Amino acid sequence: MAKIYVAHSKKFDFKEELYKPLRESELNNEHEIILPHEKSDGLYSSKDFFRNECGLLVVEASYPTIGAGIEAGWADAYDVPIIVMYKEGMKLSSSIASMGEVIEYNSLDDMIAKLSESVADEVKF
Numbered sequence: 269m270a271k272i273y274v275a276h277s278k279k280f281d282f283k284e285e286l287y288k289p290l291r292e293s294e295l296n297n298e299h300e301i302i303l304p305h306e307k308s309d310g311l312y313s314s315k316d317f318f319r320n321e322c323g324l325l326v327v328e329a330s331y332p333t334i335g336a337g338i339e340a341g342w343a344d345a346y347d348v349p350i351i352v353m354y355k356e357g358m359k360l361s362s363s364i365a366s367m368g369e370v371i372e373y374n375s376l377d378d379m380i381a382k383l384s385e386s387v388a389d390e391v392k393f
Contacts, residue, residue, distance in 0.1 A: 270323030270391040273302045273314060275340065277333035286328055289376045295384055299323075299391070314339050318346045324390055325350045326383065327367070330358040340367045349390045353383060 274290065276282050287303050290296060302322075304314065318325070318339070325343040327336050329352050343350055350368030354360045360370070369386055373379035 269299055270387075271300045271302065271317075271321050272324045272326055272387070272391075273304070273317060273322050273339075273343075274326045274328065275304070275314075275333075275336035276328040277331035277336065278305070279331040279333070282328070285376065289380055293380045293384065295380070295387060299387070315342045318343045318348050322346075322348050324348065324387065325368075326387075327352045327364060329353065329360055329364045330355040332361060337361075337364055340364060343367075351383065351386050351390065353379060 274286065276286055282305065287306055290301055290303065295301065302317070322343065325340060325348050327340055327350065329336065340350055344367060351371060352360070352364055352368055353371040353373060356372050356374040369390070371382045371386055373382055
């Protein structure tokens with residue numbers, strides 16, 4: 269079981285389009301998924317989490333966000349593997365795309381399927 273942190277912009281309905289599908293997926297049963305704004309809009313101490321506990325960072329990068337970019341930089345500095353995913357048709361920042369494996373998805377089901385496959389490749393038991 270890996271601890272997976274999910275970084276994202278707040279410029280979309282992340283609770284319905286990201287959190288809900290993740291919580292309803294098998295990934296939620298197989299791993300501890302940290303959704304930083306699930307219960308609070310406050311800041312999550314992600315830098316310490318990356319340094320001490322995190323097994324994988326997933327960045328939903330369909331919408332530009334400085335915060336997720338900073339978190340990706342911290343994760344990279346602590347050698348935490350990174351998966352970057354974005355919706356088909358959206359413009360992906362070349363900076364964030366260079367941080368790890370990139371997944372393009374066209375639906376929520378496609379997002380979960382591709383993410384599940386990538387997580388299985390990244391997380392070694």
